[in-house]
Amino acid sequence: MSDVQVVDAERAGGFPCVVAALDVGGTKIAGALVRYAASDTAPVVEARRAVPTKAARGGAAVLETLSALAGELVAAGATDGQAVVGVGVGTAGRVDARTGSIAYANEIMPGWTGQPVAAHLREVLGLPVAVLNDVQAHALGEARWGAAQGADTCLMVAAGTGLGGAIIAHGRVLRGAHGFAGEVGHTLSPDAAGVRCVCGGTSHLESVASGSGIEERYRAAGGEALSGAEIAERAAAGDELARQVIELAGSSLGEAIAGWASMLDPELVVLAGSVLNAGPLWRDALHEGYARQTPETLRSLPLVDAQLKGDAPLIGAAENLLDFLGARD
Amino acid sequence: MSDVQVVDAERAGGFPCVVAALDVGGTKIAGALVRYAASDTAPVVEARRAVPTKAARGGAAVLETLSALAGELVAAGATDGQAVVGVGVGTAGRVDARTGSIAYANEIMPGWTGQPVAAHLREVLGLPVAVLNDVQAHALGEARWGAAQGADTCLMVAAGTGLGGAIIAHGRVLRGAHGFAGEVGHTLSPDAAGVRCVCGGTSHLESVASGSGIEERYRAAGGEALSGAEIAERAAAGDELARQVIELAGSSLGEAIAGWASMLDPELVVLAGSVLNAGPLWRDALHEGYARQTPETLRSLPLVDAQLKGDAPLIGAAENLLDFLGARD
Structure with missing residues (x-):
């Protein structure tokens, strides 16, 4: 099954580049810019920020909070003179790999189930978006730049x-x-x-x-x-x-x-x-x-x-976006 | 980890093509030509043959038997006017993915452990060779052309x-x-x-x-x-x-x-x-x-x-060779 979260987005690849990465949890949403000088040098995580998730306000409100934070990061990247190439999101819950929507989230995030994360962020920001589960993001971060660097399996x-x-x-x-x-x-x-x-x-x-x-x-x-x-x-x-x-x-x-x-x-x-x-x-x-x-x-x-601590899900979310863009093929 | 079974072989790809496929079990070695008219049409299994493994004679003797059968198939392909592009082998035992040698086989095939299947066949036949475990071959056959056709996972x-x-x-x-x-x-x-x-x-x-x-x-x-x-x-x-x-x-x-x-x-x-x-x-x-x-x-x-019965490991071994040649990238 191919990933068609953003079917008509320009699949730009290449390094150097900057990705806006976000990690959505039940208590906070963390975000950062993940900057790559080259394809084979460790990314630098910068412009870190975090906001309360306020999960009890419901899924739609959480999506707005996420969207605002992503927008801030994209703006911060532009200020630095290097445009953000896309948005990578890791999130609590199960993510539909085809649509980038939340297939299921438990009672810790009421109403998060069904939220069209990829589609909404793409519409608001006009950038390619790739979404995956936070544990999957964590593992991908560790596999690319942490404890499992270079691992194939x-x-x-x-x-x-x-x-x-x-x-x-x-x-x-x-x-x-x-x-x-x-x-x-x-x-x-x-x-x-x-x-x-x-x-x-x-x-x-x-x-x-x-x-x-x-x-x-x-x-x-x-x-x-x-x-x-x-x-x-x-x-x-x-x-x-x-x-x-x-x-x-x-x-x-x-x-x-x-x-x-x-x-x-x-x-x-x-x-x-x-x-x-x-x-x-x-x-x-x-x-x-x-x-x-x-x-x-x-x-x-x-x-x-694991080695990368809190940066792992952010780096993994960024790497998933790069995979989505075909930048590592 | 990249597959370097045949590091310097010409990685020819493309369809139509014919692959010599072999399935090594404890009692018999089966072989056939697997013929592809195009990348997206079901392969035709033809020129089937089988010989007793005679496993008790030891691993080196089994490798000679396998090599002779593979040579017959390559010759049969040439007679038909379409050169065999390579040899795909599925075999009992664990196969070292890097070398294509037998990492471990149990007492049903004494001395099969350690046999350099890929290196030997390549030297004898002068063709690219890719080797994998027979159950893995069976699954790959079913995933490409059988019960799981088109499955990604x-x-x-x-x-x-x-x-x-x-x-x-x-x-x-x-x-x-x-x-x-x-x-x-x-x-x-x-x-x-x-x-x-x-x-x-x-x-x-x-x-x-x-x-x-x-x-x-x-x-x-x-x-x-x-x-x-x-x-x-x-x-x-x-x-x-x-x-x-x-x-x-x-x-x-x-x-x-x-x-x-x-x-x-x-x-x-x-x-x-x-x-x-x-x-x-x-x-x-x-x-x-x-x-x-x-x-x-x-x-x-x-x-x-499963749908393909005895053809599954042969088709899977052929598909593994095509993957190795990059023909399905």
């Missing part, structure tokens, strides 16, 4: 409140048929046997390995209602129940990574998200779980942490 | 003696970092909890959903030592133990497909392999398992049977 696992991910295949982010590719959280896990998942299925990895899964497992086992970070602190301090929950989160994820690695044969796996801060108990369990389930041939697969 | 699941698979991403077969991509059999399955897998891990899907898994589960539950086909017959005839084993094979595979679909967001899933003949009990359990674990958005994902 790569899996990113994002363990935060939920458990998401993204796949790089043939050097490009895998969007899938509907733009949903990379949702690793609904992989079956024997460690989650019988636990109901938010998606409606049962025994899914997200129920034990995500931040919210850690919190729920701790409560279900008789612990208090604490945040994942607090549970990790207690585990480090010797709380036996907390230790069990944190270690299960690590080992179940490590075991699942072995299965995904066997399936995708990636050059490396990039780990991202707040759960990475759960400490050495979690990390040791992750590596032990991986080693337990992976075949000999994949034992030395690098499992590395 | 597709998963093929091959349930035979073992449980394998292949992934089509961005319209091309995903080789992965070492050429191993698509090995879905080592996905964790709650239904296989605690069962030791041949790979060294535990709780892997292959132990319950493959043909050998069906046979072992039946024996482990107190049944006789029967073939998978015999167990399926008994299940259909009302044998309760056989029914349980066959239904578990179907439902565990269906549940796993839901996880893979969530991860890859394919346009469809293609099913192949002898286990597809296990009958309606197996098939109903497969679809029920899938429905139980898949999110609403993927409920209507087509799960379809």
Whole structure:
């Protein structure tokens, strides 16, 4: 399926160039100019800014906020004397790869579902626009200029409140048929046997390995209602129940990574998200779980942490726009 | 990682053309000419032939047999007045995507590991050669001219003696970092909890959903030592133990497909392999398992049977050669 988000836009390519990049989350919308001196030099992220998403005001209002911020960036680029070649957006929710509209967003962003992000920005700004999911953007940023630089095949696992991910295949982010590719959280896990998942299925990895899964497992086992970070602190301090929950989160994820690695044969796996801060108990369990389930041939697969932090989704959104323009073909 | 199997070969492309295609299995080596009238018309498979692999004679002897058969096909093509543009090979075992050598083959083909298939055929025949795993070849054939024609993202699941698979991403077969991509059999399955897998891990899907898994589960539950086909017959005839084993094979595979679909967001899933003949009990359990674990958005994902039968790996091997030559760029 070809990407026809902006079917009649001029598909200009070439370097040097500047892209307006935006990252839409539930609490804030971040934006920046991503400046490329050449195709093979690391982009410079500049003119950073951020505004509150005010998600409760609804999807149409969020789209106006996004549009205004994108307009500011385009204007800032023009002031610098180098016209912005297009707008790259990474956003929470599932993005229709064909239209650049929001196919689905959860209750954190009411009314974001259905918003025609690419079409609206293009109409307002008169520039090519490419939109993808924020985790996919993060992975693409890391694959081009971060922890997975130059990787042709790569899996990113994002363990935060939920458990998401993204796949790089043939050097490009895998969007899938509907733009949903990379949702690793609904992989079956024997460690989650019988636990109901938010998606409606049962025994899914997200129920034990995500931040919210850690919190729920701790409560279900008789612990208090604490945040994942607090549970990790207690585990480090010797709380036996907390230790069990944190270690299960690590080992179940490590075991699942072995299965995904066997399936995708990636050059490396990039780990991202707040759960990475759960400490050495979690990390040791992750590596032990991986080693337990992976075949000999994949034992030395690098499992590395993401490098680009908050810039990754912006750089990835910019790279997706460059792919869309054919600038990297 | 770029494919450098034949770094200095002339990368001729263009249609019409004829490719010599070969499919190396543990019992026979099949070969044919795959003839293309144009880039967008279905290829014609002709001049079919097959010889015994005689795997016990060792890898070097198998390579000579393969080389002789490939030479016959090239000569046959020349006789017809249209020179063969190159040789496409699909083979049992894992193929190093960079060199076209056999990275690993199991005991069914002793000494096949390490054989420099691409380099040897190229030296003998003086033609470009591209080699890939036989399941990957099968999937590529189906994706280009069979059940998944035109698919950009597709998963093929091959349930035979073992449980394998292949992934089509961005319209091309995903080789992965070492050429191993698509090995879905080592996905964790709650239904296989605690069962030791041949790979060294535990709780892997292959132990319950493959043909050998069906046979072992039946024996482990107190049944006789029967073939998978015999167990399926008994299940259909009302044998309760056989029914349980066959239904578990179907439902565990269906549940796993839901996880893979969530991860890859394919346009469809293609099913192949002898286990597809296990009958309606197996098939109903497969679809029920899938429905139980898949999110609403993927409920209507087509799960379809492969169409091209024995021609699929040959057509896929030919398509891989065309990709290698850049003929489909």
